[in-house]
Each structure stands twice: as C-alpha cells, then as structure tokens.
Amino acid sequence: EQARRSIEALKALGARVSLDDFGCGYSSLAYVQKLPLDRIKIDRGFVWEIENDKASRQIVKTIVDLCRNMEIACVAEGVETQAQLQALLALDCHLVQGYYFARPMTAQDAMLYLLREFLPQTATPAADRKVA
DSSP states (O other): OHHHHHHHHHHHTTOOOEEEEETSTTOOHHHHHHSOOSEEEEOHHHHHTTTTOHHHHHHHHHHHHHHHHHTOEEEEOOOOSHHHHHHHHHTTOOEEOSTTTOOOOOHHHHHHHHHHHHOTTTSOOOGGGOOO
C-alpha cells in the first residue's frame, strides 16, 4: 500500500514508473495488479533466447498481451540482433532497447547520436535499425 501511494505521488508530479526485469527475481503479477505502472520491461533473458526457444517466445507474447490488456506500455530489454528485433516485432512488441541500437553513453553522446540517427540533414540514418 505504501509503494502504491508513493508511486501515485510521483506520478502526480509528472514522473512515469516502470517495472524493470519483469519475469524474473522479485517481479510479480501482484505488482501489475496493485501498482499504477506506466510500463513493464521484459527481462533480457527472455529476449536472449527468443529466436530458438519456443517457451521464451510464448512468455514474451504473454507479457505483451498482458500489457496491451492492462493498457501498460511494454518494453523488451536486451535486443542485440536483427533476428531478436524481428521476433519481437512479430509478437507485436514495438518498444525495444539494447546494444543492437547503441551502447550506454553520456548525455552529450546521446544527443549527438540522436541528431545523427534522426535528423536527415546531419547524416544518413541507419534505417535498417529503426523500429516501425
């Protein structure tokens, strides 16, 4: 109850709240049910094996469907390959993050990266790496 109240107070200030690493550790469906979350981030362990493991694909699909039904954004973590990205897109997961797109960087480097990738006058964007 205290966590829910704290999250609601943060949201009233304009913050957005994500449940990270969903599907492992202490994450739980009870959090999804009781906390006013804005998004759920699928643990990279499921993404890592999504190409070759049917159970991982089914778990990701289930989480994506759960998020859609609960009207919560769904983010897949740990995307490192084109094949993983394509598998996630096929499962209707369109918010992704991972080394496939970029490594961690400073705020200044992030601004330069965004300018290069998304402003056509600054450079040729890596169109094959963008998510529809």
